[in-house]
Amino acid sequence: MNTSDAAGLADTRAAKRKFKSEMSMAFVLVGIALIFEVLGWIFVGTSFLGNDQRLSIIILQVSVTGILAVGVTHVIITGGIDLASGSVVGLSAMVAASLAQGSADVRALYPGLTDLFPLWPIMAGLLVGLITGWISGFLIAKTGIPPFIATLGMMVCARGAAKWYTLGQPIGLLTPQFTWIGKSYLILGFPVPLPVLIFLGVAIISHIALGYTRYGKYTYAIGSNPQAARVSGIDIGSHLIKVYIVAGVLSGLAGVVTAARAASAQPTMGTAYELDAIAAAVIGGTSLAGGSGRITGTLIGTIILGVITSGFTFLKIGSYYQEIIKGAIIVLAVVIDQYRRSRQARGS
Incomplete structure (x- = not known):
């Protein structure tokens, strides 16, 4: 067997492992939903899955988290982390809404800029995400600051900027041309929220970018072995900036969608969203050690997180307990990832 055949066989085996992992997560999703269905009949006396409105709400709620989780997945694959995404959601929502x-x-913030064509506030929100992502990526790539510290600083700065922008005041009375982004529309007779379609579009584009382009190859290479990536000629600093820009733009997009859904914006929007995004990515199989992760897994992880959150609310479990359980799930997902990586290391 020559080198190319061996490499092809290794790629095939890796693809099969990833497929089996995602199928396992899909079964976990079904199992969790069935558990809530049984508990619903026992403790609430009604069906969890039989309520179309509840299922629609679950899908709508996970759309914003999913958009963030896709961006966070890009970052985590490089071995980094993005703690600023939730705060960027708040800042971009405020700017877009204004x-x-x-x-x-x-009381419009800019009386001379009312009734604008919706493309302009959308572009403004995305630009906010692009700038914050570039700053985080630049700090990490050019100064050597750990991603945790750089994005933690951006998280605090972006939240402060969101509050300063209107001195803590909310922004309302948004135009219908802008708020249509957050509404639902009939497709084949079923109401489908536009944010869900945006999330799926983002996921598909990211899946293609990570799996079939040079951008994706560089992203995985940096996360797997930075030294080897540098020796092979990859400009790690430049690529990291691109990755954090992608995550920032997706955070900006999530902020625009959030403002459109609420038909208003508040400085506190997006609080703790970064934790849900990281949790969704990790539950979906993205390794915090870097070099491993797929958008399809993140998609399943996002839905799992949404079902768990909705199920807890359905069973009338308090929000404090939900946070405790959600934290435990994140830790458990990381422990499972570490165990899986140690088994692979022993096997190799």
Whole structure:
């Protein structure tokens, strides 16, 4: 067997392992949903899965978390972390909403910029995400600051900027042309929220980018072995900036969608969203050690997190307990990842 055949066989085996892992997560998702179904009949006396409105709410709720989780997956694959995504959601939502106000609002932040074409507030929100992502990536790539510290600082700065932007005041009376982004529309007779379609579109594009482009190959190479990636000619610093820009733009997009859904914006929007995004990525099989992870896994992980959150609410479990259990799930997912990696290391 020549070298190319051996490499092809290794790739095939790796693809099969990833497929089996994702199928296992899909079975876990089904199992969790069935558990809540049984508990619903026992403790609540009604069905968890039989309520179309509840299922629609689950899908809608996971859309924003899913958009963030996709961006976070890019970052974690490189061996980094992004703690700023939730705060960037709040800042981008405030900026986008300030440019999406109608002329009927006598307290519009920019009276001369009311009733703008919705493309402009959308672009403004994305630009906020791009700038914050570039700053985080630049700090990490050019100064050597650990990603945890760089994005932690950005998290605090972005939240402070969101509060300073209107001195803590909310922004309302957004134009219908802008808020249509957060509404549902009939597709084949079924109401489908547009944020869900945006999330799926982002996931598909990211899946292609990570799996079939040079960008994806460089991203995995940096996370797997930075030294080897540098020796092979990859400009690690430049690529890391690109990765954090992608994550930042997706955070900006999530902020725009959040503002459109609520038809308003508040400085506290997106609080702790970064934790849900990281949890979804880790539950979906993305390794915090870097070099491993797939968007399809993140998609399943996002839905699992949404089902768990909705199930707890359905069973009337308090929010404090939900946070405790969610934290335990994150730790358990990391422990399982460490165990899986140690087994692979022994096997090799």
